[in-house]
Each structure stands twice: as structure tokens, then as C-alpha cells.
Amino acid sequence: MAGELAIEASGLRKRYGNVVALDGIDLTAETGMVMGLLGPNGAGKTTAVRILTTLLVPDAGTARVAGVDVLKEPQRLRARIGLAGQYAAVDENLSGFENLEMVGRLYHLSRGEPRRRARELLAEFDLTDAADRLVRTYSGGMRRRLDLAAALVARPPVLFLDEPTTGLDPRSRLALWDTIEQLVSGGATVLLTTQYLDEADRLADRIAVIDHGRVIAEGTPGELKADCGGERLEVRLADRTQGPRAIEALASLTAGNASLEDSTVRLPLLERKGAVAEAVRRLDAAGVAADDLVVVSPTLDDVFLRLTGHGAEPDEEDGS
């Protein structure tokens, strides 16, 4: 049913001694969506995932996942979720096939199904050739793929991916993004945590920005960017003295104050659609020569900086 909530958490609190990991977090994700939990190390992302996957009991708050109360019926919930953590949680001394078969048996799949499902997933994740090799001979990217496959063994309706690409090289990261995109097109609800802004931008339908155990912003990637001033038009002038004329010519396209720095005019756009063509026409009509003209989208880095006053780069050990 559309609009049904697959993840519904309210008022989650958790402290470790004096350290407040979660300071009252509310989270919701509709069925079939990818919810991104974005925040720096130590923001509380992993703690939230651990609570929602029954690994940790919160000090306060309630949560339902896949229609099951996390605190009241943890064992029933476990059959309906898959978890791929920050570390590839696979057994080094088993083969890829043996790992998946073991997980299938522990999910209590019906007879014969663990082996069948293991073969199916190995093919899906491009690991068939390595199926019978011990995992300790796998590359980092292969381990992550196997880890992800293990989370999918029981075809869980809700999937938790806790920093799935942390520590991977750029190529493996891109490959894993493709895999995750295919996977969510299959209809599962995904809660994805990440400290990479581009990752959340690419994979998530909605993003909750977390900092110091609180949700400080929530919305679609587009909304978060719009909060940050939306898209900008940048025009590099052939002659910098034409700056004021260029700004005047483009005035009706802008949503705010334009700026001139060196020979570049920057102005927030009202509407992206048709903006470039219209800008070229107007500059031409005003007799302004432009060397370059480009629409720049704000990055989630901009969003983070504006919301928290600090960048999104890791600045402390992960305390979650």
C-alpha cells in the first residue's frame, strides 16, 4: 500500500555513560523508499541502525519496522530485516557460497532454499566465479558485495545498509552504488547511513541530516539543496567591466542578490528550466560577451555547512 510506513521511530534516546549518542530522534520511511541518514562520524547514525535492527535497546522511545514493534517483538522482526554493516561481516574461512548458505539456514529458509538462494545471489552479485573460493582471498569490493548479498538472503522487506561503501576505493564504490540502485528498484525499503554527501544524493529519496544525535534537517535531496539557495548561474565575462551590465540584463531571472567576483557573475536562479538559453539571449541583446556560462547545483556539502556550521568531513572518532 502506498504511503504505508516501513520505518517509524519516535523519540529514540541512547546514552553511553556521559556521551549522548541519540538525543530524541524521530524517523519515518515510507514503504519502497530509500531513506538516507547523513551525518559525520559520531553523529549517532550507527546507534540508530543498531536500535532499529534489535542489536541495541534504546533508553527511551519507540520504533516499528516492517509493521513490527522493535522492542516488543525483536525475534519476529529479525526475520523481516537484512543488515549490512560498516564492516564486511562475512566468515573469512568459508567460501562465498558457504557464507550465504549458512545465513540462509540461520534465517530458517525452507529445505533446499538456502543453497538455491546462495547460487542465485552469487550470480546476481557477480561472484559466481569466486563462489567456492575462501572469502579471505576476496578483494574489499567483493567482500562488500558478499556482505550485501548476505543481507538479502531472506528477501527482507526492510534493509539496513550502514555505511556500505566506507573504506572502498572509488571504482568499487561506483560499482556498489549500481548494485544498490538495482536492489532498491526491486521494491525494498532501505535505510542507508552515510557520511558521503554524493552517496546520499545519488541513492536516497529522502535524507535526514543527523548531527550530535539529533535530526537537524529532513527532506528530499532537492529540497535540502533548495534550502541552501537553490541553483546558481555563473557567467564568466570576457570583459570584467561589463559586470554591472550583465547583472542588470539577468535581473529578471534571479531569485536574489547577484555577486561579481573577478570576472565571474554569480546569481541564484528562479527557475532552472530554460535559464541558460534565456540568459544567453539577454546577455547577447545587452551586448555582453560571455566566455562561459554554467548552472551550478549546490552540493550536500553546502547544505551541511549551512546547517551545522561545520563541514561534513569526519572530525572525530566514531562514538556510535
Add this chain to the structure above:
Amino acid sequence: MTSIAYGISDTLVLAKRSILRIPRQPDLLIGFTVQPIMFVLLFVYVFGGAISTPGLDYVDFLIPGIIVQSMTFGGFVTALGLSEDLKKGLIDRFRSLPMSRSAVLTGRTLADGATNVVQLVVMLGVGFAVGFRFNNDAASVIAGLALCLLIGYAFSWVFAFIGLTASSPEAANAFGFTFLFPLTFVSSAFVPVKSMPSWLQPVAENNPFTDMVNAVRALFVGTPAGNSIWLAVVWSLGITAVFATLAVWRYRHAVGR
């Protein structure tokens, strides 16, 4: 299936995992076989001549003791394995699965039981090669072998608890050897308690390990048993009950990494 049937099947799945690991990590296999053999040879040929055991050949005195010691440390793989699983996030994965909440531990300890059988056979083989002989009826010898495995199983739970409590595999290693190793030596395993200084004798006499060794020795070679057999069984069951409870509690509250 009922939850008990699931519990058994989960245990077997995880025991298989632990057993598969052994031939794939040959250094572990060496720990299981070569190390105990070295111990037998060292004690029989190096120390043996200096240790007097009235009324009994030293080899007949030693083999039961050294077998009980090797059973005690057979569960060490469990401590290392659990500690690694914790570090690598595997325990998190297992805890997020709808499986029995104690199967990770019962699977490990069951696998230890299987490796202890292998170790028992190897040790007896070496023992026979250096002159050890059973000197009791078959029923007693079989009871002695069963007691060895029971002792090994009890200590597997001690190691399960250590593995889940120690901060790293290295710490688990240090912990095991610092506390358990001396315990096995201050006992009747390698030398008669009477040969120790008088202040140490009460410690050795009241060491549960002494009861275990005396019991196995009585069953294997017919030395006087006293209360040792009962005490050894009670100690083993008690250790199993206490440490299984502690280990399962640790597992349920385990925080990865």
C-alpha cells in the same frame, strides 16, 4: 519446527562452520596436535627422570594429567574465534538474524567437543608410543574418556565467556594463559601434590583441576579415586552452568567492535 528444533539446527549449522575452519587454518591444527605431543615428549623425557611418583610409572601418572590439561585448553579456539567474530561484525550479523540466541555459543562449544575427540585420540596415540597403558576395566576407561570430554566442554564455556569479554583476540589469549595456565600446573597433573612446598599443598589440593586429574587417573590406571570422580563431575557441570549463563548474557549484550 519448534524453537528447540530450531535451536538444535542453528547449533549444528554453526558447529559445522567452526569445524570447517580447522583444516583451512593449518596453524590451528598444529596447535591441536603438535603442541600436546611436544608436551608429552618434554615431560616424559626431560622432566620425567627428576619426578618421583611412588607406586606408578611416571608415564602412567603423566598421561592422564596432560590429557586433562589439553582438554581444558581445547576450548581456546572458541575464545579466539568469538573475539574475532566480535571484532569483524559477525556477531552483529548473527544477532540480527532470527536464529536461536545461544546457537553461536552452543555451536562453538559443540565444535570444540569434536576437536577434543581428535585431540584425545592423538594424545592417547602418543601416550601408547611412549609406554602408557590403561590399567582398569573397559567400563572405567570409557567413563574416563567421557569425563575428559565433559571437562573439555565445561572449559569451552569458560573460554566462550573470555572471548566475549576480552577486548581483542590478543587480550583473550593473554587472559587465558595468565589465569588458566598456572591453575593447571598447581595441581596433581604433572607432579604429586605431596612434593610441593607445604604452603602450596592446600592450594593444589583444593584446585578443582586436581580433582579432575585424580578422577581421570583413577579411571585410566586404577589409582585410588576417593571423592575425585564425583567432585570432577560436579565441578564440570557447575562450571558449565555458571559460564554458559554468563556467556549467553554477554552475547545478548555484545556490542560489536
